[in-house]
Amino acid sequence: MLLPVIASYLDYTKMKRVDDGNGETHDAFAGIRELLVKATEPKTSKVILFVAAALFVFGIIKSNEMQIGDLHAGAPSLHEDARYNQDTFLITDKYSISVDILKIIVEAEPEACTFHDTMERIDRFQWKLQNVEGVQSAVSLSSIAQQVNAGYNEGNLKWQTLPRNTASLVQASSRVETSTGLLNSDCSVMPIVAFIEDHKAKTINHVIDAVKQFAKEEGTESLQFKLASGPVGVMAATNESVSEAQLPMMIYVYGAVIILCLISFRSLRATIAVVLPLYVVSTLAQALMVYLEIGLTVSTLPVIALGVGIGVDYGIYILSSMSGLLRQGVPLTDAYRRALIERGSAVLFTGITLAVGVSTWVFSALKFQMDMGILLTFMFLVNMLGAVLLLPALGTLLWRKKTSE
Numbered sequence: 190m191l192l193p194v195i196a197s198y199l200d201y202t203k204m205k206r207v208d209d210g211n212g213e214t215h216d217a218f219a220g221i222r223e224l225l226v227k228a229t230e231p232k233t234s235k236v237i238l239f240v241a242a243a244l245f246v247f248g249i250i251k252s253n254e255m256q257i258g259d260l261h262a263g264a265p266s267l268h269e270d271a272r273y274n275q276d277t278f279l280i281t282d283k284y285s286i287s288v289d290i291l292k293i294i295v296e297a298e299p300e301a302c303t304f305h306d307t308m309e310r311i312d313r314f315q316w317k318l319q320n321v322e323g324v325q326s327a328v329s330l331s332s333i334a335q336q337v338n339a340g341y342n343e344g345n346l347k348w349q350t351l352p353r354n355t356a357s358l359v360q361a362s363s364r365v366e367t368s369t370g371l372l373n374s375d376c377s378v379m380p381i382v383a384f385i386e387d388h389k390a391k392t393i394n395h396v397i398d399a400v401k402q403f404a405k406e407e408g409t410e411s412l413q414f415k416l417a418s419g420p421v422g423v424m425a426a427t428n429e430s431v432s433e434a435q436l437p438m439m440i441y442v443y444g445a446v447i448i449l450c451l452i453s454f455r456s457l458r459a460t461i462a463v464v465l466p467l468y469v470v471s472t473l474a475q476a477l478m479v480y481l482e483i484g485l486t487v488s489t490l491p492v493i494a495l496g497v498g499i500g501v502d503y504g505i506y507i508l509s510s511m512s513g514l515l516r517q518g519v520p521l522t523d524a525y526r527r528a529l530i531e532r533g534s535a536v537l538f539t540g541i542t543l544a545v546g547v548s549t550w551v552f553s554a555l556k557f558q559m560d561m562g563i564l565l566t567f568m569f570l571v572n573m574l575g576a577v578l579l580l581p582a583l584g585t586l587l588w589r590k591k592t593s594e
């Protein structure tokens with residue numbers, strides 16, 4: 190509503206036009222337009238389709254390497270040299286604890302800490318966990334009770350074990366307060382706290398897989414080891430949710446685009462011409478994420494959907510002008526030329542404007558924003574190129590009869 194009002198105050202007679210030397214004037218976009226129209230020529234279209242197919246295969250192979258979760262130690266939204274990350278690296282290097290904590294929840298019967306078998310299973314679980322690559326150390330009620338028991342016996346290391354006598358075991362475990370977070374009031378919940386080296390996706394997956402295996406080995410009907418709390422536990426659960434949501438999200442996004450294109454154009458060929466370049470660019474965007482070492486997380490998952498949502502606009506702009514002409518029997522080359530005259534400059538201007546706008550994020554002090562700036566700039570530009578190059582090249586296959594006229 191506002192745009193026509195603003196446009197009514199503009200003087201279109203002063204628009205700059207270029208003289209071709211023969212007394213005829215053409216707009217400044219004419220040279221670029223004629224260059225783009227060559228995409229409908231058989232030889233040029235074959236080259237474009239071959240390059241697109243090669244890039245698509247490369248993107249498929251590379252995108253399979255994409256990992257779910259963070260790929261760097263420290264806060265992934267900050268640069269490696271950020272103060273917080275440097276402090277995190279120092280703590281991890283100098284001490285046997287880290288800021289990345291995983292808590293395995295041990296559920297048992299009330300007063301379970303008075304039973305030697307229960308405490309022994311917790312101790313074995315902790316020992317196995319401590320020997321998993323990526324785990325710095327671990328602590329539990331069982332390990333503290335052993336230290337307390339040794340303290341009651343002049344600190345002799347031979348007594349740093351779990352007493353089989355119930356009274357001695359109660360004496361050792363009763364010194365541990367519930368405020369430590371290692372047990373609740375009736376000993377029915379006794380977490381095992383593990384300090385993980387980092388929260389990289391590879392590390393988390395390795396540790397979580399090990400915990401699941403140990404839970405099967407040491408768990409009983411009355412004693413269960415369950416995942417998980419702590420920052421790493423939340424990250425692991427989030428990564429699993431992201432992994433499960435990835436495919437449905439893409440199906441919903443592309444499903445909506447395909448249905449709306451079919452309703453709008455009422456043509457399967459037109460829908461393919463719009464959607465196929467989008468899918469190629471989405472695949473290349475995932476390959477770029479692998480190259481930039483960006484994992485698929487809650488923050489990055491919507492980016493690909495955003496690229497599809499914005500990228501489809503370019504193809505719709507072009508094809509909405511072409512489809513009517515093609516139905517009238519206009520050859521593909523002429524239909525594409527007339528579509529570019531009507532919408533081409535808008536497509537290029539929109540794509541470049543969006544790309545330039547988000548490219549300024551590259552200078553951000555936040556690493557996440559910098560990475561997203563690179564990724565979005567890539568998607569805006571390449572989606573635009575897909576609409577003005579790959580779409581007409583696909584048209585030579587989808588509308589063969591129109592190109593031969």
